[in-house]
Amino acid sequence: MEQNYIQSQNPKYQLYQKKYQKQYWLKNKEKKLLYWKLYYQNPQNIEKRKNYQKLYFQKNKEKRRQQQKIIYLKIKNDKLLWAEHLKIGRKSAFRCYNRKKEIVFNAYGNKCNCCGENIKEFLTIDHVNNDGKIHRLSVKAGFALFNWAIKNNFPSSLQLLCWNCNMAKRWTGICPHELYKP
Ligand SMILES: [Zn+2]
Numbered sequence: 001m002e003q004n005y006i007q008s009q010n011p012k013y014q015l016y017q018k019k020y021q022k023q024y025w026l027k028n029k030e031k032k033l034l035y036w037k038l039y040y041q042n043p044q045n046i047e048k049r050k051n052y053q054k055l056y057f058q059k060n061k062e063k064r065r066q067q068q069k070i071i072y073l074k075i076k077n078d079k080l081l082w083a084e085h086l087k088i089g090r091k092s093a094f095r096c097y098n099r100k101k102e103i104v105f106n107a108y109g110n111k112c113n114c115c116g117e118n119i120k121e122f123l124t125i126d127h128v129n130n131d132g133k134i135h136r137l138s139v140k141a142g143f144a145l146f147n148w149a150i151k152n153n154f155p156s157s158l159q160l161l162c163w164n165c166n167m168a169k170r171w172t173g174i175c176p177h178e179l180y181k182p
């Protein structure tokens, strides 16, 4: 067991292993992808996987914390490494944010509920009853709001509006579009 561990820490061996793994992956890519696609078509498997991940997360909490501590001690005094570390963290957070945003925007129809604007960059989440201020006290905005919407099965107390309609509604309580509707 220990012998194996020592061998696995050898850089030469690691390089060889990486190369071999890549070759293996390229050879069996199609087959593996198809296998996972079929696997995830079964909702039971998705549940199983989720439970396993949860368990794994809890089991390795202490280990992960120690690893993070080691990384922290290593890069603490190096400005360049620290900047790189932050960059990676920001990138992955941004990816996660965008993924959640897409789920929520899709669920709410991907367009402004008032004027029909459908360019993603112009859209934002709006509280239908203008109770966003109170809601934000308990849920917060942004990422947490997306999570809340997903968890609560996309309630009708939220809607998509473009920033124009959203701001107008925020100031006057009603979007001017409504006034000029035939
Ligand atoms: Zn609009």
Ligand SMILES: [Zn+2]
Binding pocket: 114, 115, 164, 165, 175, 176, 177, 178
């Ligand atoms: Zn409007």
